[in-house]
Amino acid sequence: MSKIIWHITMSVDGFIAGPDDSMDWAFRASEPSALADEIREGTGAILGGRRWYDAAASKYDGVAGIYGGGWSGPVFVLTHRPEDIPEDPTVTFLSEGLRDAVGTARDAAAGKNVEIFGANTAQQCLDAGPLDEIAVHLAPVLLGDGVRLYGAPAMARQIDLERTDASESGQVTDLRFRVRK
Amino acid sequence: MSKIIWHITMSVDGFIAGPDDSMDWAFRASEPSALADEIREGTGAILGGRRWYDAAASKYDGVAGIYGGGWSGPVFVLTHRPEDIPEDPTVTFLSEGLRDAVGTARDAAAGKNVEIFGANTAQQCLDAGPLDEIAVHLAPVLLGDGVRLYGAPAMARQIDLERTDASESGQVTDLRFRVRK
Numbered sequence: 001m002s003k004i005i006w007h008i009t010m011s012v013d014g015f016i017a018g019p020d021d022s023m024d025w026a027f028r029a030s031e032p033s034a035l036a037d038e039i040r041e042g043t044g045a046i047l048g049g050r051r052w053y054d055a056a057a058s059k060y061d062g063v064a065g066i067y068g069g070g071w072s073g074p075v076f077v078l079t080h081r082p083e084d085i086p087e088d089p090t091v092t093f094l095s096e097g098l099r100d101a102v103g104t105a106r107d108a109a110a111g112k113n114v115e116i117f118g119a120n121t122a123q124q125c126l127d128a129g130p131l132d133e134i135a136v137h138l139a140p141v142l143l144g145d146g147v148r149l150y151g152a153p154a155m156a157r158q159i160d161l162e163r164t165d166a167s168e169s170g171q172v173t174d175l176r177f178r179v180r181k
Numbered sequence: 182m183s184k185i186i187w188h189i190t191m192s193v194d195g196f197i198a199g200p201d202d203s204m205d206w207a208f209r210a211s212e213p214s215a216l217a218d219e220i221r222e223g224t225g226a227i228l229g230g231r232r233w234y235d236a237a238a239s240k241y242d243g244v245a246g247i248y249g250g251g252w253s254g255p256v257f258v259l260t261h262r263p264e265d266i267p268e269d270p271t272v273t274f275l276s277e278g279l280r281d282a283v284g285t286a287r288d289a290a291a292g293k294n295v296e297i298f299g300a301n302t303a304q305q306c307l308d309a310g311p312l313d314e315i316a317v318h319l320a321p322v323l324l325g326d327g328v329r330l331y332g333a334p335a336m337a338r339q340i341d342l343e344r345t346d347a348s349e350s351g352q353v354t355d356l357r358f359r360v361r362k
Contacts, residue, residue, distance in 0.1 A: 014330065134193075142307070159325075160322050161322060163321050173354070
């Protein structure tokens with residue numbers, strides 16, 4: 001059964017991007033990881049948010065930079081600004097609701113998993129229910145500020161997880177959680 | 182050599198207390214843990230903050246509740262309100278600066294470690310430099326709001342850690358980090 005998975009690198013204090021969306025701390029901590037390989041190989045489609053897309057396109061080579069070029073497949077980007085869609089044949093922009101977009105990506109994944117890119121879209125998936133798993137690479141650093149894994153106070157609700165895997169990749173702790181529903 | 186250690190239970194999204202200082206999620210996740218035993222046995226003195234003390238005294242049996250009664254030794258409480266010190270023979274209140282208080286607790290620990298209690302005092306120790314280690318019990322839950330492990334934006338600076346231990350206690354992931362200085 002196809003799953004909806006969020007796969008991120010996180011600081012010990014719960015940030016998935018530093019101040020100004022900085023990711024150099026994550027790249028610096030990055031290690032070859034069995035968990036990362038497993039997620040990449042199981043991913044049939046990606047659903048990203050517009051904020052993720054804009055940052056990836058301007059800073060990280062866009063779709064070509066996903067998994068350092070080590071993955072290919074359909075990429076969908078959810079946007080509230082259909083009037084302002086860039087020309088980019090590597091992605092399909094969607095202006096539908098979250099659940100419809102998840103359904104579109106799931107169909108495209110053809111039995112494999114859908115990976116969510118972007119904190120905003122992932123948090124919406126957590127809050128609205130479709131997120132099945134969170135795969136976390138815990139980097140040995142405290143950032144103190146930035147983009148948090150979960151929860152603007154307005155949307156915060158307690159969500160119970162089940163840890164299904166734990167391993168170590170160098171100094172990084174790899175953890176996989178199922179979202180209890 | 183005596184170390185200054187912060188020992189906490191944390192949610193996956195980086196909170197050490199939930200909304201309204203709730204800790205029931207942590208008690209619910211609690212498992213017998215070799216890391217917790219190791220820290221408790223190595224602790225020679227405790228230095229807590231005033232906010233921790235007031236919450237512990239009103240909700241959790243005060244000093245008698247520390248480690249469920251499984252630890253005894255000198256407990257110091259740092260306070261900025263020397264004029265408003267409760268009568269409590271189980272603790273020694275200190276109104277000196279952070280570094281002096283850490284020194285007082287270290288002397289009392291007589292070669293064993295000093296454990297820090299309370300987010301505020303621990304964050305000050307992190308920022309000011311005396312914190313040597315963080316021992317984390319990572320509970321399988323997202324809280325979305327509450328007291329964060331680290332960083333009001335004003336004091337946030339990146340702090341590199343070295344993971345020195347990782348193990349599993351039931352659904353809890355036990356992690357021990359050295360603060361790189």
